[in-house]
Amino acid sequence: MIDMQAPGTRKKVLAVTVLGGICLIAGVIYGCHKEQKATQPTVMPYQDTTDPVKAADKLKLSDDSARAVTKEIYRIQQTQPTPQVTYYVQAPDLTAGAETVARDIQEDKPSVPATAREKTDRTVVTADHDRQKVDVYKVNLRKPHKVKVGAMTTGNKNYIGAGYQAGRWEGMVYTRSGRKVEAAAVTYTIAEW
Numbered sequence: 356m357i358d359m360q361a362p363g364t365r366k367k368v369l370a371v372t373v374l375g376g377i378c379l380i381a382g383v384i385y386g387c388h389k390e391q392k393a394t395q396p397t398v399m400p401y402q403d404t405t406d407p408v409k410a411a412d413k414l415k416l417s418d419d420s421a422r423a424v425t426k427e428i429y430r431i432q433q434t435q436p437t438p439q440v441t442y443y444v445q446a447p448d449l450t451a452g453a454e455t456v457a458r459d460i461q462e463d464k465p466s467v468p469a470t471a472r473e474k475t476d477r478t479v480v481t482a483d484h485d486r487q488k489v490d491v492y493k494v495n496l497r498k499p500h501k502v503k504v505g506a507m508t509t510g511n512k513n514y515i516g517a518g519y520q521a522g523r524w525e526g527m528v529y530t531r532s533g534r535k536v537e538a539a540a541v542t543y544t545i546a547e548w
Contacts, residue, residue: 396457396478404481405429420496428492440468449482452512453489456480514538
């Protein structure tokens with residue numbers, strides 16, 4: 356217990372609270388800025404879209420995420436499915452066309468179809484010189500870190516809980532009073548789909 360009557364204690368508590376608030380605000384601003392940079396379209400050479408190392412660097416992805424993204428892009432490039440949307444831009448060459456498409460998506464121009472302007476974790480724009488077209492890949496990533504809240508009841512007792520999930524592991528702690536941990540759980544996800 357902190358004795359708030361002790362000389363200087365209130366100033367120390369206030370200083371720590373203000374410092375914590377400043378750190379929290381700075382973290383939120385940094386996180387928003389980083390997220391905004393990540394959601395801007397990235398123009399990549401066509402051959403780099405299937406290279407996990409180059410994709411991880413260019414798209415700021417973890418190695419696992421980069422492998423999953425490049426594997427899916429490779430599958431799409433090999434099967435050549437019908438594009439979800441087709442539209443045309445005027446440009447002197449394909450590379451300039453890819454830059455124009457990326458800029459139009461970033462500026463949220465109404466001439467760009469809604470599916471290309473849709474907000475996703477990453478947007479990859481690449482010029483396919485063999486087929487004379489520009490491809491846009493919209494990427495939504497799995498979020499490996501999650502903070503959770505929940506409720507549990509056992510017998511006549513109700514608990515509130517808070518937890519954290521990293522990948523397939525999840526841990527939760529439960530309390531009735533909010534003062535001490537009265538129950539805990541750890542789980543592992545054995546299958547996902």
